[in-house]
Amino acid sequence: MTNRIKELREKQATIVTEARERLDQIDKADEARAKELETQHDAAMAEYDRLEKLIEREERMASIEKAAEQRAEEERARQRPGRGDAEARGQEDGDAPEYREVFHQFLRRGADLAELSSEERAILRAGVVSMETRAQTVGTTTAGGYTVPTELADMIVVSMKAWGPMYDGDVSTVFQTTSGNPIKIPTVDDTAVTAVAHTEGTALTDTGAKDVTFGQKSLDSYVFDTQFVRWSLELQTDSILDVETLLASLLGERLGRIANTQLTTGSGASAPSGVVTASTLGKTAASATAIASDEIIDLLHSVDPAYRQSPKVRFMFNDTTLAAIRKLKDGQGNYLWQMGDVTKGQPGTLLGYRYEVNQAMASIATGNKTMLFGDFGKYFVRKVGAPAIGVLRERFWPDLGIAGLIRFDGELGDSAAVKHLIQA
Numbered sequence: 001m002t003n004r005i006k007e008l009r010e011k012q013a014t015i016v017t018e019a020r021e022r023l024d025q026i027d028k029a030d031e032a033r034a035k036e037l038e039t040q041h042d043a044a045m046a047e048y049d050r051l052e053k054l055i056e057r058e059e060r061m062a063s064i065e066k067a068a069e070q071r072a073e074e075e076r077a078r079q080r081p082g083r084g085d086a087e088a089r090g091q092e093d094g095d096a097p098e099y100r101e102v103f104h105q106f107l108r109r110g111a112d113l114a115e116l117s118s119e120e121r122a123i124l125r126a127g128v129v130s131m132e133t134r135a136q137t138v139g140t141t142t143a144g145g146y147t148v149p150t151e152l153a154d155m156i157v158v159s160m161k162a163w164g165p166m167y168d169g170d171v172s173t174v175f176q177t178t179s180g181n182p183i184k185i186p187t188v189d190d191t192a193v194t195a196v197a198h199t200e201g202t203a204l205t206d207t208g209a210k211d212v213t214f215g216q217k218s219l220d221s222y223v224f225d226t227q228f229v230r231w232s233l234e235l236q237t238d239s240i241l242d243v244e245t246l247l248a249s250l251l252g253e254r255l256g257r258i259a260n261t262q263l264t265t266g267s268g269a270s271a272p273s274g275v276v277t278a279s280t281l282g283k284t285a286a287s288a289t290a291i292a293s294d295e296i297i298d299l300l301h302s303v304d305p306a307y308r309q310s311p312k313v314r315f316m317f318n319d320t321t322l323a324a325i326r327k328l329k330d331g332q333g334n335y336l337w338q339m340g341d342v343t344k345g346q347p348g349t350l351l352g353y354r355y356e357v358n359q360a361m362a363s364i365a366t367g368n369k370t371m372l373f374g375d376f377g378k379y380f381v382r383k384v385g386a387p388a389i390g391v392l393r394e395r396f397w398p399d400l401g402i403a404g405l406i407r408f409d410g411e412l413g414d415s416a417a418v419k420h421l422i423q424a
Contacts, residue, residue, distance in 0.1 A: 159252020164260025180221030187215035225405035264360035278412035282419030312377035374418030
């Protein structure tokens with residue numbers, strides 16, 4: 001954790017402590033004072049949210065800077081005298097660092113192959129084939145296009161994970177395939193079936209009543225693209241900005257937004273079946289505009305205890321719902337929401353369980369599914385290959401265009417594992 005992030009976390013801890021003190025005073029204050037305390041509390045929470053966004057940006061930049069430093073170190077190691085024969089052969093074969101250098105020369109020289117030497121042109125063309133083979137996915141080499149260096153694709157994946165929780169393997173169960181053919185996954189919910197008492201000397205019952213009932217779902221490979229991000233030749237050649245990092249961030253955000261949205265609320269009809277769509281009813285709130293503390297407890301206990309032991313069990317809701325939850329108390333006056341320990345890297349909790357903030361979920365309003373709880377490890381995300389990223393040099397001449405596409409699908413393998421709270 002950087003000093004900047006640590007400092008911001010400490011500020012958050014102070015804000016939460018002070019906000020709790022104000023909330024504790026509300027019940028004892030007169031109406032005017034209570035209104036003043038509520039205003040101060042809301043302002044403090046708004047500042048907490050602002051700091052949270054700053055922390056997210058700091059963490060994201062730290063991740064990108066770390067990746068850039070690793071690339072720079074690899075480049076320095078490659079250029080040191082006394083490299084081994086195997087490493088030298090790797091460069092001759094057109095490994096990623098050399099392709100990356102030629103690719104940038106290609107852009108800086110107006111995306112014109114004529115400005116490259118014959119050796120550079122050969123490296124550029126060989127690198128495209130090499131990267132497509134490594135990625136095991138369809139590339140974009142038509143119409144004068146070239147795939148971008150592998151390092152940029154890695155940065156895009158990092159940005160995607162930072163954008164929403166559903167594409168993150170720490171939340172759902174993620175696996176990757178090289179081809180896009182449909183995959184069948186078995187489904188089963190056996191939590192309601194028990195064994196029975198046995199009578200000595202009698203034959204075991206074989207009526208079929210205790211047979212396991214299996215179902216089946218299919219994971220396909222739906223394709224989504226970023227559309228083109230265009231930038232001028234002048235920006236590429238003259239900008240003091242790191243255009244590569246900027247583009248990685250933009251493409252990662254676009255892919256991350258669509259992936260997280262589809263895996264959250266996808267309809268399942270010619271699209272992924274989002275976790276909200278596939279979840280089952282756990283609790284209906286009495287109000288269309290609020291959530292009560294007892295209703296969250298009811299939602300939690302609507303999920304079988306067997307699922308509540310999973311390492312991936314948690315709540316999920318958007319940020320405005322979290323803001324409402326922060327003010328709730330149980331029957332003993334204890335807050336349901338508990339801030340984590342920043343010194344130990346422990347996340348905040350709700351009723352003792354972790355939660356994920358997912359902006360693709362609906363806010364509190366009539367008929368909306370505003371909260372999920374359950375074992376998100378039962379939600380399967382299938383990624384097909386790696387993101388395919390390409391630059392076109394002719395279509396937008398003299399400007400440049402870059403675009404990316406991804407293939408993925410998502411299914412909830414066990415509908416009893418994740419349940420939702422819906423507003424009245």
